[in-house]
Amino acid sequence: MNADIVVNVTNLNKSFGDNHVLRGIDLQVQRGEVVCIIGPSGSGKSTLLRCVNMLETPTAGTVVVLGRDLTDIDCDLDEARTHIGMVFQQFNLFPHMTALENVCVAQRKVLKRSAAEAKEIAHGLLARVGLVEKDNAYPAQLSGGQQQRIAIARALAMKPDVMLFDEATSALDPELVGEVLQVMQSLAHEGMTMLVVTHEMGFAKSVADRVVFMDGGVIVEQGPPSQVISAPVEERTRSFLSSVLNH
Amino acid sequence: MALSKRKKAMYMRYVMYIASIAILVVVILFIDWGRLGNAMFRWNIVKDQFPNILTKAAKNTVVFTVLGFTGGISFGLLFALMRLSTIRPYRWFAATYIEIFRGIPLLVTLLILGFGIPIATGWHWPNPYLQGAIPLSLVASAYMAETIRAGIEAVPKGQMEAARSLGMSYARAMITIIIPQALRIIVPPLTNEFVLLIKDTSLISVLGVTAATKDLARFGRDGVNQTANATPLIVAGLVYLAMTLPLTQLVAWMERRTKAASR
Numbered sequence: 001m002n003a004d005i006v007v008n009v010t011n012l013n014k015s016f017g018d019n020h021v022l023r024g025i026d027l028q029v030q031r032g033e034v035v036c037i038i039g040p041s042g043s044g045k046s047t048l049l050r051c052v053n054m055l056e057t058p059t060a061g062t063v064v065v066l067g068r069d070l071t072d073i074d075c076d077l078d079e080a081r082t083h084i085g086m087v088f089q090q091f092n093l094f095p096h097m098t099a100l101e102n103v104c105v106a107q108r109k110v111l112k113r114s115a116a117e118a119k120e121i122a123h124g125l126l127a128r129v130g131l132v133e134k135d136n137a138y139p140a141q142l143s144g145g146q147q148q149r150i151a152i153a154r155a156l157a158m159k160p161d162v163m164l165f166d167e168a169t170s171a172l173d174p175e176l177v178g179e180v181l182q183v184m185q186s187l188a189h190e191g192m193t194m195l196v197v198t199h200e201m202g203f204a205k206s207v208a209d210r211v212v213f214m215d216g217g218v219i220v221e222q223g224p225p226s227q228v229i230s231a232p233v234e235e236r237t238r239s240f241l242s243s244v245l246n247h
Numbered sequence: 248m249a250l251s252k253r254k255k256a257m258y259m260r261y262v263m264y265i266a267s268i269a270i271l272v273v274v275i276l277f278i279d280w281g282r283l284g285n286a287m288f289r290w291n292i293v294k295d296q297f298p299n300i301l302t303k304a305a306k307n308t309v310v311f312t313v314l315g316f317t318g319g320i321s322f323g324l325l326f327a328l329m330r331l332s333t334i335r336p337y338r339w340f341a342a343t344y345i346e347i348f349r350g351i352p353l354l355v356t357l358l359i360l361g362f363g364i365p366i367a368t369g370w371h372w373p374n375p376y377l378q379g380a381i382p383l384s385l386v387a388s389a390y391m392a393e394t395i396r397a398g399i400e401a402v403p404k405g406q407m408e409a410a411r412s413l414g415m416s417y418a419r420a421m422i423t424i425i426i427p428q429a430l431r432i433i434v435p436p437l438t439n440e441f442v443l444l445i446k447d448t449s450l451i452s453v454l455g456v457t458a459a460t461k462d463l464a465r466f467g468r469d470g471v472n473q474t475a476n477a478t479p480l481i482v483a484g485l486v487y488l489a490m491t492l493p494l495t496q497l498v499a500w501m502e503r504r505t506k507a508a509s510r
Contacts, residue, residue, distance in 0.1 A: 053412055055412065081413065082414035084412070086409075086412040088405055088408070092403075092406060092408065094406065094409070096427050096428055096431070105424075106410075106413035106415060109415060109419055110414040110419070158413060
């Protein structure tokens with residue numbers, strides 16, 4: 001098996017009752033690769049992402065991350081998730097903790113790092129997302145863009161091998177989207193493996209190594225952005241792109 | 248000339264004010280205050296109630312309340328978590344328990360557990376405080392379980408997902424992330440439950456009491472029998488108020504504060 005495949009999804013199916021959301025997805029992500037998943041709402045792209053760290057349990061198929069089969073009943077999901085960072089559309093910062101505590105809590109409780117070490121790592125990450133002076137602020141005191149950058153720092157504190165972004169900028173006011181995309185872009189440039197569900201075509205075009213277009217629970221088309229976004233082959237991709245790019 | 252709508256409303260308000268003040272004046276004028284004071288508030292009997300009403304009776308009421316609340320909150324948390332569990336028998340058990348103990352009057356539960364069980368089994372309550380406090384806490388836990396469950400459910404689902412995505416176990420996420428947030432939501436209603444418990448301890452005296460375990464209500468009742476005057480009950484009522492009013496004011500203050508914070 002190729003050690004450089006970080007995420008390997010095979011024949012993934014997911015149903016919610018009668019609603020068959022994912023219909024046989026196969027997807028590999030290489031170490032250091034940035035893969036953007038685009039597609040209309042309801043196409044299953046968020047569900048796919050949530051299956052990669054098992055926030056949703058697949059109905060069928062396998063999800064192998066870093067050589068661990070997460071769908072295997074013997075797999076320690078809590079341990080596996082420490083290697084998979086996730087950033088949510090609604091940020092989901094812990095509102096009863098300061099920015100610093102948000103970044104420290106899992107380091108302390110899950111990785112059992114010392115308070116001093118956790119703090120040092122947290123300060124480094126807060127500096128990296130440009131919010132070192134906000135370490136004592138509570139989430140309610142921060143803008144959406146600041147909250148999302150803290151959430152990215154919180155995920156990075158676990159030193160994950162892969163980062164999942166679930167529409168990380170969709171809940172933001174338009175003027176705050178840029179600061180979050182900038183952090184994501186710098187992460188990509190530093191070689192982080194990223195799986196990004198997004199509506200930001202500009203970001204996908206300039207940062208992604210590969211773009212995956214999903215519709216109706218299947219992967220319709222994938223390839224480098226120059227192909228999928230600039231010169232799509234499939235009719236469904238073309239009509240989706242023309243509706244998002246020309247509004 | 249017909250009055251306009253707004254003028255009519257204005258005059259109507261004046262009439263309401265004047266009518267309510269008039270009724271109050273009539274009541275004050277026609278009550279026989281001397282007789283009422285003589286039967287319900289005789290100063291020498293008031294003085295006789297102290298200090299025992301505080302050092303013995305109120306103390307017992309507080310002991311029953313604290314025991315009932317401690318038991319109620321522990322079992323309440325357990326049943327709340329069971330109702331939220333993915334394991335169905337847990338949910339069924341907790342739901343059945345909650346329905347049963349919320350559906351039966353406390354007085355009946357007290358009699359069944361306090362008298363019925365000893366008669367049926369030959370087993371005796373080792374301690375008169377527990378005999379009253381355990382049935383009380385079983386009923387309280389049913390109410391508190393629902394309060395706690397509602398508080399936990401009010402924490403957005405994304406909080407649990409974020410905690411799990413960081414590698415926390417379900418239990419760790421509950422303790423570190425969910426319950427601290429739920430607590431903020433449930434402290435005001437839980438304080439209300441505490442006030443209800445203070446008052447409900449007055450039912451425990453139906454189980455029979457020794458001189459040492461008399462609670463406030465029983466103390467007042469026995470005082471009425473001894474003095475042939477209602478004053479001891481009035482004093483007991485005032486002592487209840489002295490305990491409950493600060494707490495209800497505290498709840499009102501907490502609710503105003505959360506309202507202001509969420510603005």
